[in-house]
Amino acid sequence: MAKFVRILLLFILLLSAVPGADPPTVQGFSSDSATSERAWEAIFKAVPSPEHLREYMQRLAARPHHVGTPYDKDNAEWILARFKEWGLDAHIENFDVLFPSPKERAVELVEPKRFVAKLEEPPVSIDATSNQQAEQLPTYNAYSIDGDVTAPAVYVNYGVPDDYEQLDRLGISVKGAIVIARYGGSWRGIKPKVAAEHGAIGCIIYSDPHEDGYFEGDVFPAGAWRSRDGVQRGSVMDMPIYPGDPLTPGVGATEGAKRLPISEAKTITKIPVLPISYGDAEPLLEALTGPVAPAHWRGALPLTYHVGPGPAKVHLKVKSNWDTKRLYDVIARIPGKTEPDIWIVRGNHHDAWVNGAEDPVSGTVAEMEEARGLAELVKQGWQPKRTIVYCVWDGEEEGLLGSTEWAEQHADELRQHAAVYINSDGNGRGYLGMAGSHSLEKFMNGVAKDVNDPEKDYPAWKRLRLERIANAPPDQRDEVRKRADLRLGALGSGSDYTAFIDHLGVASLNLGYGGEDGGGIYHSIYDDLYWYTHFSDTDFRYGRALAQTIGLAVMRMADADLLPYDFTGLADTVGRYVDELEKLWKSKSDEIKERNTELEEGVYVAIADPKKTLVPPKAEDAPPFLNFAPLRNGLDKLQHSSEHYDKAVAHAAVGVKPLDGVNRKLTQAERALTLPDGLPGRPWFQHQIYAPGLYTGYGVKTIPGAREAIEQKNWKQADEQIVRAGQVLENEARVIEEIAVELER
Ligand SMILES: [Zn+2]
Numbered sequence: 001m002a003k004f005v006r007i008l009l010l011f012i013l014l015l016s017a018v019p020g021a022d023p024p025t026v027q028g029f030s031s032d033s034a035t036s037e038r039a040w041e042a043i044f045k046a047v048p049s050p051e052h053l054r055e056y057m058q059r060l061a062a063r064p065h066h067v068g069t070p071y072d073k074d075n076a077e078w079i080l081a082r083f084k085e086w087g088l089d090a091h092i093e094n095f096d097v098l099f100p101s102p103k104e105r106a107v108e109l110v111e112p113k114r115f116v117a118k119l120e121e122p123p124v125s126i127d128a129t130s131n132q133q134a135e136q137l138p139t140y141n142a143y144s145i146d147g148d149v150t151a152p153a154v155y156v157n158y159g160v161p162d163d164y165e166q167l168d169r170l171g172i173s174v175k176g177a178i179v180i181a182r183y184g185g186s187w188r189g190i191k192p193k194v195a196a197e198h199g200a201i202g203c204i205i206y207s208d209p210h211e212d213g214y215f216e217g218d219v220f221p222a223g224a225w226r227s228r229d230g231v232q233r234g235s236v237m238d239m240p241i242y243p244g245d246p247l248t249p250g251v252g253a254t255e256g257a258k259r260l261p262i263s264e265a266k267t268i269t270k271i272p273v274l275p276i277s278y279g280d281a282e283p284l285l286e287a288l289t290g291p292v293a294p295a296h297w298r299g300a301l302p303l304t305y306h307v308g309p310g311p312a313k314v315h316l317k318v319k320s321n322w323d324t325k326r327l328y329d330v331i332a333r334i335p336g337k338t339e340p341d342i343w344i345v346r347g348n349h350h351d352a353w354v355n356g357a358e359d360p361v362s363g364t365v366a367e368m369e370e371a372r373g374l375a376e377l378v379k380q381g382w383q384p385k386r387t388i389v390y391c392v393w394d395g396e397e398e399g400l401l402g403s404t405e406w407a408e409q410h411a412d413e414l415r416q417h418a419a420v421y422i423n424s425d426g427n428g429r430g431y432l433g434m435a436g437s438h439s440l441e442k443f444m445n446g447v448a449k450d451v452n453d454p455e456k457d458y459p460a461w462k463r464l465r466l467e468r469i470a471n472a473p474p475d476q477r478d479e480v481r482k483r484a485d486l487r488l489g490a491l492g493s494g495s496d497y498t499a500f501i502d503h504l505g506v507a508s509l510n511l512g513y514g515g516e517d518g519g520g521i522y523h524s525i526y527d528d529l530y531w532y533t534h535f536s537d538t539d540f541r542y543g544r545a546l547a548q549t550i551g552l553a554v555m556r557m558a559d560a561d562l563l564p565y566d567f568t569g570l571a572d573t574v575g576r577y578v579d580e581l582e583k584l585w586k587s588k589s590d591e592i593k594e595r596n597t598e599l600e601e602g603v604y605v606a607i608a609d610p611k612k613t614l615v616p617p618k619a620e621d622a623p624p625f626l627n628f629a630p631l632r633n634g635l636d637k638l639q640h641s642s643e644h645y646d647k648a649v650a651h652a653a654v655g656v657k658p659l660d661g662v663n664r665k666l667t668q669a670e671r672a673l674t675l676p677d678g679l680p681g682r683p684w685f686q687h688q689i690y691a692p693g694l695y696t697g698y699g700v701k702t703i704p705g706a707r708e709a710i711e712q713k714n715w716k717q718a719d720e721q722i723v724r725a726g727q728v729l730e731n732e733a734r735v736i737e738e739i740a741v742e743l744e745r
Contacts (some may be wrong), residue, residue, distance in 0.1 A: 027446050028560030030655020037559055040382050041450070041552055047373035048366070048547035050540035054533075056365040057540075060350065061357040061529050064135040067099050067395045068325035071135070072351055076328035079350060079392050082368060083332045086375035088390070090332035095253040095405040097245035097327055098262065099398060100320035102140040107204060107274055109284055110150060111313035117280035121229050124221050127530040129355050136354050136525055139231035139275055140318070141188065141205070142398045143246065147272030148317045149202040151178045152310035155288055156195065157297040158185025159205075161695050164198050170291050171613040172307060175199035178314045180284060182208040182299055187494070187697020189236040189269075194695065196270035202316040203273040206281035207232050208299035212520035213278060215300035219520070224535035226520025228279035233353045233523040237399040238267040240694045242684035243498055244404030250684060252409025253327075253401075262322060267399070272318040287312035291612065327394040329402045334374060336387040336558065339660045342667060343417040344557045345389045345506070346370070346550065347403060347496050348424045349396030353523045357532035359426040363512065364392060366427055366546040373551050384558035386419065393496050396425075397523075400498050407499035414504050419667040420557050421500035421508045427546045429537045430515030431467050432460040435489035436497075437507040437670055438573040442566035444509060445485040447556065451549045454541035460513075460549065461486070467515070485569060492700030493692035502687045505674035507565070507667075511550055513542040561655045563666040567642035567736050574638065574689065574729065577702040578631050584710050585718075589623045596620065624715050631703070631722050634729025641736040648740040665739050672731040675724060679705050680717060688728040 026034040059078065065071040076092055083090035107117035119139055123131035154174045157163040159181030167174065179200045181191045192203040209215050212226045219227040237246065245253040246265035253259075262268070278301060286303050293305035330350070336342065348367040349360045371390050374382075395401030407414060420440070432453075434444050448461035456463050468480045480486070491501055491510055501508040517536045521527040537543055556564060596619050598604065604616035652659075674686035685691045691704035701707050705721030 026556065026560075027443055027566070028556070028562045028564035028654070030561050033559070033561055033655050037556070040377055041555060043380070044373045044377055044551055044555060045548050047376050048369035048544045048551070050544055052369055052372070053365045053540040053543040056368055057357055057361050057529060057532065060364060061352070061355045061361045062129065064132055064137065064354045065350075065352055065356070066137050066354070067327065067351055067398055067401070068101070068323070069135065072394065073326075073328055075350055076330050076392070076394060079330045079368065083330065083371060083390070086372050087379060088332040088334065088371060088375050090330060093329045093331055093406060095245070095327040095329070095402070095409070096255060096324050097253045097395060097401050097405065098247050098265070098322065099325040099395075100142055100322050102138050102318070103321050104317055104319035105138060105140060105274060106315060106317040107276055107280065108315045109287055109312060110315050112287060112311050115283040117276055118229065119231075119274070119276065119280065121231055121277075121525045124526070126221050127526065127528065129528045129530070130525050137233065139233055141234055141236040141273045141275050143235055143237040143267065144192070144269050144273040144318050144320070145271065146319045147202065149178060149272060150313065150315045151176055151201055152308065153178050153180050153284060153288060153312045153314045154308040155180050155285060155293060155297070155305065157293070158182060159191035159194055159203070160186045161194055163297070164194065166294060167307070169615055169617070170307060171615045172290070172309060173199065176201060177309050178202035178204060178316055180204045180206065180281065182206055182211065183232055184208075184211045186695070186699070187239070187692070188234050189238055190695055190697045192236055192269045192271055192273045193238055200271060202271055202314075204276055204281075204284070204314070204316060205273065206276045207278055207520070208281075208301065209278050210300035212522065213300065216518060216520065220526050220531065224519035224521070224531070226524070227526075229277045230520060230524045230526060231275050231277045233275060235397065235399050236269050236273050238269070239399060239493060240692050240697055241267050241682050243400040243493070244408065245401060246399075248405070248408075250408060253405045254409065272316055274316060274318055284312055284314060327402045327405065329394055329406050330392040332371060332390040334378060334384060334388040336385055337383040339386045339663060341417055342386040342419050342663055343389055343414075344386055344554055345391065345418055345421045345500070346554055347391035347393055347421065349393040349402065349496055351394045351397055351402070352527070353397050354525045355528040357528045358428070358536060359522065359527060360396065362427040362532065362537065362543060363424040363546070366424065366543050366550070367392065369544070369547040370551040370554065373547065374554070384555070386558045388554060388558050396496055400496055403496035404499040407504060411504060414500070414506060415671060417667070418500070418504070418506040419563055419663075421497055421506045422550055422553055423495055423497040423508065423510045424512050424546060424550060425495045427512045427537065427543055428514040428517030429542050430513055430517060431464050432549065433512050433514055434464075434486070434509070435491050436509035437501065438488060438570040439565040439567055439669060440507055440509055441485050441488050441569040441573070443556070443564040444488060444553070446564070447549060447553045450552060451545060454545050460545065487573060490690050490700045490702050492690065492696070492698055494698040498692075502685050502691055505671040505687055507670040509553065511546070511553070513537075513546055562649065562652065562659050563663045565666055565669060567638070567645055567669070571635065571639045571642045575635055577689070578628070578635055581631070581703050581706055581710070582628055584707065585623070585626050588710060588713065592620050593622055596622070620713075623713065626715065626718055626722065628722060630726030631729070634726035634733070637733035638729045638736075641733040641740065645736050645740040648743040652743045662739055662742055665735065665742070669732060669735050669739075672735045673728045675728060680709070680721070688725050
């Protein structure tokens with residue numbers, strides 16, 4: 001659009017908001033500033049274009065670009081050059097991290113017959129970039145320890161703690177065995193961790209066609225789903241302990257940083273691990289005998305799933321180059337005008353496992369179009385109140401390396417200045433996914449109402465609400481219909497927001513469209529331009545919608561008179577988490593009592609088939625009552641102060657007197673939910689309300705300290721952790737109360 005057309009548009013929009021028309025309301029804005037905000041937003045929304053998104057993707061996904069490759073660096077420099085060309089103040093920040101890449105890999109069946117796994121993804125002729133073998137990272141799991149083991153195999157389903165309880169019932173031990181786990185059910189790094197804790201000496205992870213192969217749909221290249229030889233690469237670092245460079249926990253991996261010896265890095269696996277395709281897994285599973293796997297353990301391969309152990313004997317070998325590689329984080333800054341010391345931080349990664357058109361380039365290109373749009377506004381005279389920081393991260397795939405090292409390096413500044421971190425990763429077609437800090441729930445609902453869904457041509461918010469009604473459990477449908485705002489999912493881990501929310505306590509959001517774009521190319525060589533433009537957001541309209549959605553979120557956070565947090569939604573949702581925690585204790589308690597009763601009644605003896613093995617569980621002491629009062633008291637205070645805050649906002653002279661002091665305090669509200677000594681056994685995770693689960697990894701645990709103690713039946717720790725969670729709710733209530741008082745002054 002030519003510049004004069006935009007100025008004309010701005011003028012028309014300003015005119016359309018003169019008295020007589022309904023004053024537009026935007027959370028945190030006075031009606032005057034909302035009018036000018038909406039005018040700027042209209043200009044911004046017209047900038048992102050599908051053609052640009054496609055061009056950027058063509059460039060960024062043209063060649064493999066994992067950490068340490070020339071094309072990874074080249075991409076970072078190309079993004080930097082675009083930012084500068086658009087007039088942004090940008091630079092690259094480097095870190096040097098431990099990055100193992102494979103030197104030797106082997107999986108073979110040595111008994112009862114011989115089979116050598118291919119460990120390779122063949123090129124597909126129709127897919128132009130699938131033949132760049134020389135630059136592709138071989139199929140492997142990063143941060144697996146080196147090892148060379150031969151042992152009987154045991155099939156362990158997803159390889160999560162529940163599966164090992166099931167194995168106990170079957171009388172099967174994995175001690176000294178190599179486990180075969182399927183992908184799914186947890187973050188992949190959990191599988192070798194739990195296997196090692198149970199005495200296994202090796203771990204093979206395969207993609208069962210039930211999860212993302214022919215069971216779901218036609219396989220690539222005829223369809224979107226995983227083909228016989230497709231392999232999911234991925235990190236197996238023990239990220240629930242800490243993400244980022246394994247050698248520099250808690251500090252930026254700069255040149256002079258103190259580094260642990262590799263042997264002391266806690267997040268490298270204890271046993272060797274390799275991922276394989278279902279083509280390679282089939283002969284291994286076929287060679288297993290022993291009991292037939294429980295019904296919910298069976299996948300979609302054309303065979304009877306047996307658990308083992310043996311007679312399949314497997315040889316597994318992994319050896320890596322344990323190199324240090326350089327990261328290239330691209331950072332751009334738009335200085336704020338009146339509150340420059342409050343930062344709005346936005347990020348998406350640029351590195352991939354291979355070509356990575358979907359993960360992450362589909363998100364990276366949307367972020368670039370946002371940056372171009374904001375740069376356009378600046379050229380036309382817009383200056384945000386607060387400082388905006390755009391980050392394009394390196395090394396996300398291996399362990400959130402670029403974002404974690406940057407956040408650790410700038411921890412003090414971020415704790416002081418950061419109001420929000422807004423993340424995206426890959427983007428697809430469908431519904432708006434919104435997860436994040438519950439204090440941003442009202443804010444995100446407002447943004448989603450002002451962006452159109454490309455397929456329905458009405459707000460993304462409306463479509464998401466209707467989708468939630470369609471898919472809600474019957475007892476929750478009413479809530480979706482009646483509640484003013486759609487709830488945000490809580491954040492666990494799995495992308496670059498982790499260091500911001502979990503370590504630093506910066507209120508965070510993770511956004512992206514999806515749900516209509518399934519497929520099975522995740523972390524394979526087939527995640528490339530051909531696949532994306534045939535099976536995902538083929539015309540890049542959802543890429544444009546994502547750029548519009550997050551661009552609006554950034555602008556509103558940067559421009560609002562009063563930072564648009566809301567604490568009644570937070571108190572409401574945390575109240576649900578407290579209820580869930582009490583229910584969890586109750587169900588654990590009931591489960592233990594019921595099992596003890598059945599043992600006394602002789603149930604297990606009665607149902608044991610003498611021709612099969614069934615090992616009865618052991619009787620356990622019934623759990624003590626826990627004292628939830630500290631949490632209830634904290635929640636009560638949070639509810640009161642959030643209501644007080646709402647009243648204070650309703651009467652505040654927003655847009656009349658400067659609120660920079662109040663805004664600075666508001667940025668600290670999320671920080672109040674952290675404690676500096678973190679969660680039990682993992683001090684890096686400081687947030688007391690959200691964290692990735694120790695044994696789920698991706699999956700979020702809410703009120704994680706207490707929840708995990710209850711799950712592990714550590715009742716003393718549960719009581720202590722309830723006190724700590726209650727304490728942060730009181731801290732939060734105090735901060736909000738102070739702000740309310742200051743607003744009323
Ligand atoms: Zn990603």
